[in-house]
Amino acid sequence: MVQKENRHSLFLSALSSQNMSGSIPIWLYRQAGRYQPSYQAIRKKYSFREICLTPELSCQVTLLPIQEMALDAAIIFSDILFPLEALHLRVFFNEQSIPQVASSHLHENNTLGRVTTAVSGTKISLLETIPQVYEAISLAGSALGKTPLIGFSGAPWTLLTYVIEGKTEEKAERSILFYDECLELFESLFLRLEELVIEHLSLQIHAGCHAVQLFDSWASMVSDTLFEKYIAPSIQRIQRRLPCGKDGKPVPLLYFSKGMSRRLSSLDLIDFQAISCDTESSLVEVARWAEKHKKAVQGNFDPKWLTQEYRDKGFQQALNSLLRSVAHYPNYIFNLGHGIPKEAKYDTVRYLVEYVRHWSKR
Numbered sequence: 010m011v012q013k014e015n016r017h018s019l020f021l022s023a024l025s026s027q028n029m030s031g032s033i034p035i036w037l038y039r040q041a042g043r044y045q046p047s048y049q050a051i052r053k054k055y056s057f058r059e060i061c062l063t064p065e066l067s068c069q070v071t072l073l074p075i076q077e078m079a080l081d082a083a084i085i086f087s088d089i090l091f092p093l094e095a096l097h098l099r100v101f102f103n104e105q106s107i108p109q110v111a112s113s114h115l116h117e118n119n120t121l122g123r124v125t126t127a128v129s130g131t132k133i134s135l136l137e138t139i140p141q142v143y144e145a146i147s148l149a150g151s152a153l154g155k156t157p158l159i160g161f162s163g164a165p166w167t168l169l170t171y172v173i174e175g176k177t178e179e180k181a182e183r184s185i186l187f188y189d190e191c192l193e194l195f196e197s198l199f200l201r202l203e204e205l206v207i208e209h210l211s212l213q214i215h216a217g218c219h220a221v222q223l224f225d226s227w228a229s230m231v232s233d234t235l236f237e238k239y240i241a242p243s244i245q246r247i248q249r250r251l252p253c254g255k256d257g258k259p260v261p262l263l264y265f266s267k268g269m270s271r272r273l274s275s276l277d278l279i280d281f282q283a284i285s286c287d288t289e290s291s292l293v294e295v296a297r298w299a300e301k302h303k304k305a306v307q308g309n310f311d312p313k314w315l316t317q318e319y320r321d322k323g324f325q326q327a328l329n330s331l332l333r334s335v336a337h338y339p340n341y342i343f344n345l346g347h348g349i350p351k352e353a354k355y356d357t358v359r360y361l362v363e364y365v366r367h368w369s370k371r
């Protein structure tokens with residue numbers, strides 16, 4: 010599928026609040042993955058880790074959805090957890106792709122062991138730990154031509170939950186308890202992870218990314234105090250320390266978390282260029298806030314619809330209703346509320362992308 014010439018700048022124009030075209034840029038979380046027969050074929054031969062940490066394979070998989078559906082941006086195929094290996098933690102994905110994090114030092118593999126490993130070991134440079142990710146970005150950048158490439162990182166809080174819990178824990182109860190009971194160690198770990206995030210995003214920008222996204226998936230359950238005192242100021246510090254892109258211009262930062270409509274007032278003074286709207290939040294409310302603060306807004310379409318046939322009435326209605334609701338916001342970027350599930354129907358995803366590409370606000 011050939012990308013129409015005039016769509017190349019849509020995504021970046023929306024990020025600088027300058028999309029006057031009447032068309033909506035579209036990309037999708039987990040746009041490369043198990044719902045695609047082409048990804049499944051590669052996955053039969055290689056593990057998820059091998060794909061992510063072999064530059065040619067990661068580049069090949071990054072390009073799959075662009076070649077098959079002509080989305081308006083690519084996202085490098087990797088995972089938020091690999092940078093933790095620079096802190097002597099080991100990242101595993103089991104047969105079902107469920108991640109686990111363990112200490113690779115002498116310390117025991119429990120919360121205190123993992124935290125001690127992460128905080129007191131000498132930090133290894135990310136260029137030495139995961140050079141494959143940055144090589145994959147250079148390769149993908151050249152192959153993509155004018156289609157923008159998005160880099161990403163887990164945000165400090167979400168990475169911290171993996172260190173404390175050792176696995177995915179959306180409610181992050183132990184991490185919240187750790188903050189309540191071991192504040193000093195919590196702060197050391199949080200700041201160490203923040204430095205790791207800045208290093209990771211900077212290296213991705215140097216390798217050629219045009220925009221970077223912070224994934225803070227597990228930040229929705231924290232108290233307002235924790236969000237306002239640690240999470241929001243951290244986004245600000247990260248944004249301030251990002252280097253310029255290869256073209257010498259500042260690189261836009263996108264922020265993703267869940268329960269965004271509850272958090273808006275804590276983000277009033279924080280600089281980033283786009284806010285993601287999860288499925289639970291009201292898109293109109295988040296878009297209104299974004300417009301007031303001169304930011305782009307992206308996301309909110311419920312990925313559950315992608316498991317339906319594209320002729321399904323519910324899917325068609327949900328899609329049209331979302332598109333109508335953002336007709337007044339020029340800097341909306343179409344995306345989902347969270348990643349494409351592996352049960353998604355390939356033809357429905359293709360249909361969605363084509364439909365949004367042809368939809369015009371005028």
Ligand code: CP3
Nearest residue numbers: 038039040041042057084086087088089106107224226348
């Ligand atoms: O969006 C993209 O296409 C880029 C690649 C990407 C992946 N993970 C690939 C992946 C990105 C941006 C992520 C982010 C990520 N990883 C997050 C934050 C966003 C979110 O989904 O909340 C988190 C929390 C992780 C950690 C992680 N990695 C989990 C919880 C899982 C298992 C759940 C699942 O979806 O299976 C992974 C594995 C993973 N990351 C897969 C992919 C394509 C499945 C790999 C496979 O089996 O082939």
